[in-house]
Amino acid sequence: MEVDAPTDERRYRVSDPSGFRADPDRSTVRAGMLRFIHSSDLHLGKRFGNFSGDLPSRLREARHAAIARLAQHAQEQGAATILLAGDTFDTETPAADVRRQALAEMAHHAPIRWVLLPGNHDSLQATQLWATLKAEAPENVALAAEPRPVELAAGAALLPAPCTTRRPGRDLTEWMEGAATPEGAIRIGLAHGAIRSFSEDGVASDVIAPDRARRAGLAYLALGDWHGALEVEPRTRYSGTPEPDRFKHERPGEALLVSIAGPSALPEVTPLPMASFAWRRLDLHLLDGDDPAPALEGLLPEARHRRQTLARVAAAGRSNLAGRAALTAAIERAKPDFAFLELDDTGLATACEAGDLDGIDRAGALREAANALLAEAGDESRSAGEREIARAALARLFFYAQAVAP
Template structure:
């Protein structure tokens, strides 16, 4: 029995203004190939299949195609909702989809209703915990204190009771749980968004220890919290903080005794990410940066003054520079001042104009710019004198 653990597809998301739908379609191609080549029996999607509650039409079509292709390749799908998904909309038609091998877990009442996959020895029971917003889930789950720990613990308890009932009935199972949450021990990156207003609500790792495997979603870096509790991470990078991460999922193998092995599956991204730092002249000349010419780039310039037309010049070599920052080497510019502080120190009208220009673009006025200011100020004075 083979399962493929994925999460955080975020279909429909953009990357610094660049649409990602084509890159997401590439990832789905790679996933379907993996399902066929590895003879995967079930694909797990641990939340955030969409990037927003109301996805665009093209995004919905992409998911529709993905589900049809995965099931057509011989695997069932178990999809639980995340904090970016609309549980009600994603769960539409769940009873009908189940007949086609797509099992949606978006409702509290389905938490303890597993997808049973027959296997030699013990069958595999897959339980899906949808994202639990504490204020909404507490009442449904009979919890008095609405926080992430309490609602997750209540959901896990329901699953434990179902597993125990099966054991008492002489039908033991290997248990797999999907959940979209922040488990303590995970390492976050910039493109995740907080699960709780005012702070991230973490749940302790030991909540999941007794299950054969827990497939987590929410953090975008693939990581192992314990041998049986892991994040698959997002299938493609969604922030420059993920530039060095290998993207993919986890391939699980079950035998008659339970979980036998877990191995990483990596899918190459359509475009790599490059994080560059240095002086503009050096970046444009450095031969070691040739690979970055085909990458999406985040550039931090360390010139003592912000170079003129910096983005335009960078894009002559790195056409897909998406983010440009300025951090003078050694703090050459000194402490930041507000414009009011600059204005208080100005000695004349020319100083005011040049100070404003420097404030808004982090570069002193060039000689020709000063000459232009002088010409304009003289014309203003002449007009005032004429009045």
């Protein structure tokens, strides 16, 4: 009844609970070349509560669609196995529909084999999840829930380092160094966690040794957790998430096609495009007098892609009141094109010119108010918050003054 039953060597191969079944027809290393797809961090079931409208469901759907796309790549690239290096599910208790639909999708692409590694989001602590997965997993889905070598294909052994808990607090890959595999087998490590500071959740207490591949004699160490694809060293890579979920990483979501000629051969890695949504952080640097609208337009992706794009325009540099108003207006104009578009203008300094103030009023009480706000915005003795408020108030005054005919 328990998924995390004690290690029982006798079950290795004979009746592998994880679903590893030797399939001589498909799993032999053809022409001495081992090919598989390395992906991770699908975060199935992530709900994106920070967005509104139908965007969350679209993003969620996109994550599910990644399964089919991975399978398609595997088929096209002749890879028999897809290694998912953790965080396949966003939570330890994914909703039943998320789980069942994912498994159904994976089953549909048999005989491609899926290997699911427990990550920090769906660690083995989630015994319910893994027990259910074990019960429901179709034949072509294997659960790498135990740290012991399993046969990936003829002549290739997989050494998984499943996350035992959300924060194991130790290097789970350590066991790989002493793990015995058949002579001449290609050793593939599969792990989830941070190397140095590459921790997606900012937890660095349980880092994986960066030279683990070398020390454990691994031909390739497939890592998950970091959502951007990253080559740590030639044998150690993060695949990144196939479907990004935040503005943190610049690269679009991708999966890695890994080909290994032999136990000591360097892996040949090819990125495969994956993402259906692009998460873009667009840096817009403005100078005094720049017209922000064309600058922005030059930065935004072509119209056709905008529907699948979430973009954050990070404005920086300097602008006058008119320029700022124009930028805001331009963003507002462009918004409907995008899945999501927002302006981060915290980095944009506002330069006020006499002309700007004249735009409010040449003299009189309005001009006096504008002068007072401008002075306050530039008053170094005030707190940054107060200055920002004054600056924004001035911008607002400008905006109103434009709206009210002189």
